[in-house]
Amino acid sequence: MYQAAITSAAIKATDVTVTYGEGSAACHALRGVSLTVERGEMLALMGPSGSGKTTLLSVIGALLSPSLGSVRVLGTDLAGLDRPQLAAFRLANAGFVFQGYNLFPALTARENVATALALKGRPASEAAGLLEQVGLGGKLDAFPAKLSGGQKQRVAIARALAGDPPLLLADEPTAALDSSNGRMVMDLMLRLAREGKRTVVVVSHDPRVLDVADRVATIADGVIVP
Amino acid sequence: MPSTLLSAPARQINASALLIAWRNLTHDRARFAVTMVGIVFAVILIALEGGLFLGFSDTITKAVLRQRADVWVMARGTKNFDIAQRIRERDLYRVRSLPGVERAERLIVQFANWKKPGGGGENMMVVGFNPNDGLAGPWNVVAGDLADLRLPDTVMVDELFKDKLGVHAIGDIAEVNGHRARVVGFTREIRSFTTSPLVFASFKNALQLANYPEDGATYVLLKTAPGIDPEAVAERITATMPELEARSARGFAKLTETYWMYTTGAGSSVILGAALAAVVGVVIVAQVLYATTMDHLWEFGTLRAMGAPSSFIVRIILAQATIAATLGYAVGIVASLLLMDASRKAAALILIPPGLAALLFVVSLGMCTLASLVSIRKVLQLDPVMVFQR
Numbered sequence A: 001m002y003q004a005a006i007t008s009a010a011i012k013a014t015d016v017t018v019t020y021g022e023g024s025a026a027c028h029a030l031r032g033v034s035l036t037v038e039r040g041e042m043l044a045l046m047g048p049s050g051s052g053k054t055t056l057l058s059v060i061g062a063l064l065s066p067s068l069g070s071v072r073v074l075g076t077d078l079a080g081l082d083r084p085q086l087a088a089f090r091l092a093n094a095g096f097v098f099q100g101y102n103l104f105p106a107l108t109a110r111e112n113v114a115t116a117l118a119l120k121g122r123p124a125s126e127a128a129g130l131l132e133q134v135g136l137g138g139k140l141d142a143f144p145a146k147l148s149g150g151q152k153q154r155v156a157i158a159r160a161l162a163g164d165p166p167l168l169l170a171d172e173p174t175a176a177l178d179s180s181n182g183r184m185v186m187d188l189m190l191r192l193a194r195e196g197k198r199t200v201v202v203v204s205h206d207p208r209v210l211d212v213a214d215r216v217a218t219i220a221d222g223v224i225v226p
Numbered sequence B: 001m002p003s004t005l006l007s008a009p010a011r012q013i014n015a016s017a018l019l020i021a022w023r024n025l026t027h028d029r030a031r032f033a034v035t036m037v038g039i040v041f042a043v044i045l046i047a048l049e050g051g052l053f054l055g056f057s058d059t060i061t062k063a064v065l066r067q068r069a070d071v072w073v074m075a076r077g078t079k080n081f082d083i084a085q086r087i088r089e090r091d092l093y094r095v096r097s098l099p100g101v102e103r104a105e106r107l108i109v110q111f112a113n114w115k116k117p118g119g120g121g122e123n124m125m126v127v128g129f130n131p132n133d134g135l136a137g138p139w140n141v142v143a144g145d146l147a148d149l150r151l152p153d154t155v156m157v158d159e160l161f162k163d164k165l166g167v168h169a170i171g172d173i174a175e176v177n178g179h180r181a182r183v184v185g186f187t188r189e190i191r192s193f194t195t196s197p198l199v200f201a202s203f204k205n206a207l208q209l210a211n212y213p214e215d216g217a218t219y220v221l222l223k224t225a226p227g228i229d230p231e232a233v234a235e236r237i238t239a240t241m242p243e244l245e246a247r248s249a250r251g252f253a254k255l256t257e258t259y260w261m262y263t264t265g266a267g268s269s270v271i272l273g274a275a276l277a278a279v280v281g282v283v284i285v286a287q288v289l290y291a292t293t294m295d296h297l298w299e300f301g302t303l304r305a306m307g308a309p310s311s312f313i314v315r316i317i318l319a320q321a322t323i324a325a326t327l328g329y330a331v332g333i334v335a336s337l338l339l340m341d342a343s344r345k346a347a348a349l350i351l352i353p354p355g356l357a358a359l360l361f362v363v364s365l366g367m368c369t370l371a372s373l374v375s376i377r378k379v380l381q382l383d384p385v386m387v388f389q390r
Helices: A053-060 A083-093 A109-119 A126-133 A149-160 A179-196 A208-212 B008-026 B029-065 B089-096 B146-150 B159-165 B203-209 B230-240 B249-263 B266-295 B297-306 B310-343 B354-380 B384-388
Strands: A009-020 A027-038 A042-046 A068-073 A094-097 A167-171 A199-203 A215-220 A223-225 B071-075 B101-115 B121-129 B141-144 B154-158 B173-176 B179-187 B198-202 B219-224 B244-248
Touching: A009 A053, A009 A199, A027 A053, A027 A068, A027 A199, A027 A223, A042 A053, A042 A179, A042 A208, A053 A068, A053 A167, A053 A199, A053 B384, A083 A094, A083 B297, A094 A149, A109 A126, A109 A149, A109 B008, A109 B297, A126 A149, A149 A179, A167 A179, A179 A199, A179 A208, B008 B029, B008 B266, B008 B310, B029 B249, B029 B266, B029 B310, B029 B354, B071 B230, B071 B249, B089 B101, B089 B219, B101 B203, B121 B159, B121 B203, B141 B146, B146 B154, B146 B179, B146 B198, B154 B159, B154 B203, B159 B179, B179 B198, B179 B203, B198 B203, B219 B230, B230 B244, B230 B249, B244 B249, B249 B266, B266 B297, B266 B310, B266 B354, B297 B310, B297 B354, B297 B384, B310 B354
Parallel strands: A042 A199, A042 A215, A094 A167, A167 A199, B121 B198, B154 B179
Antiparallel strands: A009 A027, A009 A068, A215 A223, B071 B219, B071 B244, B101 B121, B101 B173, B101 B219, B141 B179, B154 B198, B173 B179
């Protein structure tokens, strides 16, 4: 499994540009973005829709290669990795939390988490412990359809924590939740970030994120607003 | 590699892929039922076409192979058992006089008209043999005594054709070409490819029933002496008697099979049917498996985003195909075997021997694997960024 080297900054993006299309049809999602996130830091990426925050999250999460610029995550230059290596890097180092939960509807909460554990070579027995950490010890065998939005997102967080990745990346994790569930999810992410000394990047429109993040970076039209 | 030889993480990966595959297939029960119906339908279709092909072959060749003759002598140019020109009694004596021939007898095979006791007629085939010789005759006699065929005006028919011929019990009387025919026994599962029932009679009675001249015959059947090669005797007859030709029993059965199955196009159409069934099966299975995969596209995208290797995703889709193929095959083959059993009482026989059943499993597996290739290609081309676009 691809293990990142140890350096000081967890994430260092330099002059990152992401362009979709070519010529007159070219669309610049990111324009020379530079960003550093320290180890153990919780960064909130905020900005209006279409500003490029999810694109930046995709670049940081080794899901998308930039058109220009360099990205070092946990000491690894992502530009030097091919597609299978990027996948191996994500598997070893990153946990993802999605706006729509992206749970497997045909698997129970325990099995959803156990799938991630299996991919990381960890025993399925750890799933129960992870679900207990997010307060779902009593819902191990529940299918996603039987869980509330907040509970689904907590299962997704438990899945993201499988294998204890140093990096947690969340895309609008509270967007589909009501106020109290949203708050609970953000508090949970903060606690898990602090306990595990994880680096957390959260993309959100949600002003409640401001309360828990160590730092906020705002993006507009593909550039970081000073 | 056997799972016991795999490391614990590898076993866990396999178990996880299998679980996802099983749940993807069965979580939506209505879709699972549709998937199964598609595969079962394809399996039954191929099994029946293949079984019909084998059943036809069996029916065609059995009338020759179940006789105890080593060599069949016939008019030159004969292409099959059912339709042959007449030969003469003197040919019997010529053949008997050849070295290496232990004994020989005449056989009549002739289409005739059967008049039912209650009115109405049917085409049938009179098979006249020497009941004292044992070289030919009916097999699977389930009612009556073969010795009774020595009596005047007697015949044996197959119980499959009781209704068709209008005779249901020993003692029933019909007419063949205007001659009286009394049923003295029944056989079981003796069919003909032409669907005209084979009606067995003594040679003497058959001459009359088939309106054959006293010195006529359709075939001369012969038994070779121990240690004599039947093929060599057959070749010698063919080489020395210009109006006759001779074939070993196996050779004549093959000739008859080739004529009916390939020359007439009957067998080709069954083979084409089986091929079409396989194509239709692949299309049906491809559609249902593709739809199953597409239903779970976001989950596969999530797996890719999480960093799951392509091999894991391929394993899930192939496991889906294998599970679907195995379950579909199991149901399909049981249904096909039930239909095969039912066909024993019908004019057209379906045969599904263990070899065909095993081949069908391989075909089902291949069909489902082939069908899943489209899904695999689609999923492996997924851009993991898609998970952020919902």
